[in-house]
Amino acid sequence: MWFVRFLTSSIGKKLVMASSGLLLFLFLCTHAAGNATIFMSSKVFQSYADELHSHPLIVLVFSLSLLVIFLVHIGVGLYLFNENRAVSTSRYAVSTRVVKNSLASQTMPYTGLFILLFLVVHIFGFTFSPKTVPISVTVKELLGNFFYALFYIVAFAALFLHLSHGFWSMLQTFGVNHPRYNEFIARLTLVFPLFFFAIFAGIAFYFMTGLGANY
Amino acid sequence: MSSINLTLKIWRQANSDALGGLETYSLDGIHTDMSFLEMLDVLNEKLTKEGKDPVAFDHDCREGICGMCGAVVNGIAHGPEKETTLCQLHMRHFKTGDTLVIEPFRSRAFPVRKDLLVDRSALDRIIQAGGYVSVNTGGAPDANGLPIASQRAELAMDAAACIGCGACVASCPNGAAMLFTSAKISQLALLPQGQVERKQRALAMVAQMDVEGFGNCTNARECEAVCPKGISIRNIARLNREYLTAVLSEG
Numbered sequence: 001m002w003f004v005r006f007l008t009s010s011i012g013k014k015l016v017m018a019s020s021g022l023l024l025f026l027f028l029c030t031h032a033a034g035n036a037t038i039f040m041s042s043k044v045f046q047s048y049a050d051e052l053h054s055h056p057l058i059v060l061v062f063s064l065s066l067l068v069i070f071l072v073h074i075g076v077g078l079y080l081f082n083e084n085r086a087v088s089t090s091r092y093a094v095s096t097r098v099v100k101n102s103l104a105s106q107t108m109p110y111t112g113l114f115i116l117l118f119l120v121v122h123i124f125g126f127t128f129s130p131k132t133v134p135i136s137v138t139v140k141e142l143l144g145n146f147f148y149a150l151f152y153i154v155a156f157a158a159l160f161l162h163l164s165h166g167f168w169s170m171l172q173t174f175g176v177n178h179p180r181y182n183e184f185i186a187r188l189t190l191v192f193p194l195f196f197f198a199i200f201a202g203i204a205f206y207f208m209t210g211l212g213a214n215y
Numbered sequence: 216m217s218s219i220n221l222t223l224k225i226w227r228q229a230n231s232d233a234l235g236g237l238e239t240y241s242l243d244g245i246h247t248d249m250s251f252l253e254m255l256d257v258l259n260e261k262l263t264k265e266g267k268d269p270v271a272f273d274h275d276c277r278e279g280i281c282g283m284c285g286a287v288v289n290g291i292a293h294g295p296e297k298e299t300t301l302c303q304l305h306m307r308h309f310k311t312g313d314t315l316v317i318e319p320f321r322s323r324a325f326p327v328r329k330d331l332l333v334d335r336s337a338l339d340r341i342i343q344a345g346g347y348v349s350v351n352t353g354g355a356p357d358a359n360g361l362p363i364a365s366q367r368a369e370l371a372m373d374a375a376a377c378i379g380c381g382a383c384v385a386s387c388p389n390g391a392a393m394l395f396t397s398a399k400i401s402q403l404a405l406l407p408q409g410q411v412e413r414k415q416r417a418l419a420m421v422a423q424m425d426v427e428g429f430g431n432c433t434n435a436r437e438c439e440a441v442c443p444k445g446i447s448i449r450n451i452a453r454l455n456r457e458y459l460t461a462v463l464s465e466g
Contacts, residue, residue, distance in 0.1 A: 006462045009421055010391070010431045011455055080431050084389040087323050087430040091390070093224070093237055094316045096290030098386070098440035105435045106388070169434040175456030177449045 104165035118155035149208030282378030320385035344423035383438035389430030397454035
């Protein structure tokens with residue numbers, strides 16, 4: 001069947017990674033926009049969270065879809081990692097990387113796995129936090145802890161690295177590569193990860209330093 | 216003419232089944248005007264005179280257009296010079312006292328036959344899987360009978376510059392043959408002559424590529440950096456598009 005042939009081919013698997021990556025990227029955009037309200041005040045953030053959770057069906061549908069997308073991205077990613085590792089380990093006595101700045105592309109599976117670890121911590125900290133405590137209070141409490149916030153900032157640095165290869169790589173896999181736009185895409189591949197880092201790590205930093213505690 | 220003294224560490228392996236290993240040779244008085252392969256010739260003459268087995272390596276035209284030669288020199292396929300095949304790499308790029316580690320092009324799909332000589336017929340089988348191109352036979356067609364925009368013709372020509380040496384596979388961290396396959400697919404997909412079997416060709420060549428045991432592309436860009444013909448990964452993007460279109464609409 002064409003669909004099975006597509007999914008089992010090397011390019012098909014890459015396209016699955018790229019499509020799920022794009023959906024996760026879009027999720028990050030909405031998540032960053034929503035969370036950024038906390039910079040206005042905890043009250044604004046709380047009202048955003050309350051509004052969002054007053055539509056339980058939407059939250060449920062989106063959460064479940066997100067779970068599926070994550071599982072696909074992680075599952076296929078690990079499968080590819082394992083497949084490629086079988087080929088790439090200790091091929092040469094001397095191996096030299098010719099491409100400059102290949103740190104991000106070389107560490108994709110590792111930054112990805114670190115983000116997964118973060119995700120587990122994050123979900124248990126916030127998604128499954130006691131419903132009796134308002135979420136804005138949970139944010140203050142958890143991110144007020146220096147090491148908790150530091151872990152968050154490190155995780156967002158990993159996300160930055162992951163996206164600084166992932167965004168360009170996704171477009172390349174979709175077949176977007178044209179000399180007219182390549183320079184622009186290279187800039188976006190820096191701007192988007194920086195944007196997410198500024199917002200997400202900014203929130204962690206805001207509460208880690210106690211700046212956000214009174215607002 | 217100046218000359219240099221080198222230490223060579225070369226992969227020696229008696230046959231496909233034998234266990235190989237690096238062996239060290241010192242080679243003095245190598246003229247800097249020699250090519251890398253001529254340097255190996257000097258070594259082989261020396262080994263032959265000493266009654267030892269010379270180092271087996273592939274070569275043919277020695278002018279950078281046939282794609283037969285190639286080895287990994289200090290971790291870089293075809294050595295440190297950009298857009299240069301091993302035969303066109305000259306010893307003036309090295310200095311006296313250098314240690315050169317010379318290993319065969321490695322991939323799961325490239326079994327080592329002897330020393331630096333690898334079996335790259337997997338690449339031929341990818342081309343064979345591409346099948347035929349439907350063209351009218353008969354007298355020579357009019358020169359401009361088939362209009363082709365010059366930019367397209369240039370892009371097709373850029374892709375057709377691929378000599379199939381396998382350096383892309385050797386340098387890819389995953390041993391993928393995407394740059395090679397994408398160049399072969401692009402050169403036909405860009406031209407009107409390649410349209411009839413376009414989708415079929417993309418599907419068959421990618422399927423063969425996977426069967427041969429090449430790895431998956433992770434966009435590490437190493438292939439493009441070592442390619443002696445400067446084939447761009449823009450071709451890989453084109454292959455991805457070709458494959459997606461074909462898989463969604465063909466068969």
